[in-house]
Amino acid sequence: MNLRTPGPTPLPDPVRQALAQDMINHRGPEFAALAQEIERDLKRVFQTEHDVLVFSASGTGGLEAAVQNLLSPGEPVLVVSIGYFGERFAAIAGAYGADVRTLAFPPGQAADPDRVAAALAAAPEVRTVLVTHNETSTGVTNDLEALARVVKGAGRLLVVDAISSLGCIPLPTDAWGCDVVITASQKGWMAPPGLTMLSVSPAAWAAHAQARLPRFYFDFSTARKWAERGQTPWTPAVSIYYALREGLRLILAEGLEQVFARHRRIAELTRAGLRDLGLELFADPRHASDTVTAFLAPAGWDGRALVRRLREQHGVVLTGSQGALEGRVVRIGHLGWVHEAEVREVLDALAAVLAAGPVAARA
Numbered sequence: 001m002n003l004r005t006p007g008p009t010p011l012p013d014p015v016r017q018a019l020a021q022d023m024i025n026h027r028g029p030e031f032a033a034l035a036q037e038i039e040r041d042l043k044r045v046f047q048t049e050h051d052v053l054v055f056s057a058s059g060t061g062g063l064e065a066a067v068q069n070l071l072s073p074g075e076p077v078l079v080v081s082i083g084y085f086g087e088r089f090a091a092i093a094g095a096y097g098a099d100v101r102t103l104a105f106p107p108g109q110a111a112d113p114d115r116v117a118a119a120l121a122a123a124p125e126v127r128t129v130l131v132t133h134n135e136t137s138t139g140v141t142n143d144l145e146a147l148a149r150v151v152k153g154a155g156r157l158l159v160v161d162a163i164s165s166l167g168c169i170p171l172p173t174d175a176w177g178c179d180v181v182i183t184a185s186q187k188g189w190m191a192p193p194g195l196t197m198l199s200v201s202p203a204a205w206a207a208h209a210q211a212r213l214p215r216f217y218f219d220f221s222t223a224r225k226w227a228e229r230g231q232t233p234w235t236p237a238v239s240i241y242y243a244l245r246e247g248l249r250l251i252l253a254e255g256l257e258q259v260f261a262r263h264r265r266i267a268e269l270t271r272a273g274l275r276d277l278g279l280e281l282f283a284d285p286r287h288a289s290d291t292v293t294a295f296l297a298p299a300g301w302d303g304r305a306l307v308r309r310l311r312e313q314h315g316v317v318l319t320g321s322q323g324a325l326e327g328r329v330v331r332i333g334h335l336g337w338v339h340e341a342e343v344r345e346v347l348d349a350l351a352a353v354l355a356a357g358p359v360a361a362r363a
């Protein structure tokens with residue numbers, strides 16, 4: 001199978017071999033060495049000097065951790081949403097009783113930094129801004145550098161869902177002033193699902209010290225205290241640590257800039273190939289993502305039928321979109337362990353399926 005979903009992503013051989021290792025004592029020296037190597041390497045990829053915490057959970061757990069650790073009941077918070085995952089961030093904050101103000105942009109578009117600036121100017125009571133770096137449901141990458149300039153210029157805390165961008169698309173955490181950046185092991189890191197990783201700036205620690213939402217499993221202070229000894233407060237997903245260590249070694253051996261360039265090159269190849277097939281790309285071309293490309297199902301096609309035929313006849317696994325876009329939009333994930341050959345295979349399979357036409361799909 002050519003798995004081209006935007007997470008989980010395929011595993012390179014060294015990662016798969018690492019997963020076969022036996023269990024170790026998570027309170028022993030081998031685990032401490034493992035956790036400390038991961039922490040050191042994560043800081044390189046996050047491009048931060050500050051803390052990076054690791055929790056056993058999917059990415060949504062990381063988003064929830066950020067909300068619990070930074071906000072108080074009834075606190076006003078601005079969510080800048082450009083799609084399904086922005087809405088999820090807002091839903092989590094809402095579930096915890098924050099006073100959520102959503103600034104939403106149409107699907108396929110990026111957030112306009114000027115409108116974010118205006119929203120912040122009109123709401124001095126908002127101390128924290130939640131934003132998605134790369135909206136996986138539409139294949140749009142926000143201009144996070146510009147958004148960060150606005151948010152930090154207004155003296156607010158910036159929390160970034162970078163789950164499908166970090167390690168693939170440039171995101172210098174400290175240089176841009178991002179306070180909390182969240183990612184997850186099954187996206188760009190070439191590891192299975194199971195770990196979420198978050199950076200925490202000094203300003204975020206200060207907010208954490210004041211925040212009054214209930215927290216326990218994901219408590220940042222507890223995690224940092226145990227991390228000092230190379231441990232986690234609760235039993236970690238040990239096998240995913242093995243995998244993440246290998247994924248990080250591969251990223252750093254290739255070189256961060258080279259990894260970014262590979263994603264850019266492959267995304268351009270994907271978009272050009274889709275256009276050559278006569279397909280319409282969904283994202284605003286100025287903000288097209290380097291990790292996931294969304295295109296519209298052509299006239300006469302239901303996106304779900306297209307996805308089914310690619311899987312059944314060609315072993316190519318794409319996915320539709322979520323929410324209102326379901327059936328209309330098809331997405332290709334090209335992040336993590338991805339090279340030109342896999343994308344060419346997707347394009348060839350698409351060409352064959354489209355040539356056969358939607359009538360044959362119903363037969």
Ligand SMILES: *Cc1c(COP(=O)(O)O)cnc(C)c1O
Nearest residue numbers: 058059060085134136163164184
């Ligand atoms: C995948 C993803 C998530 C959710 O991650 P889970 O691991 O499925 O919980 C959140 N935000 C973005 C942008 C994502 O791509």
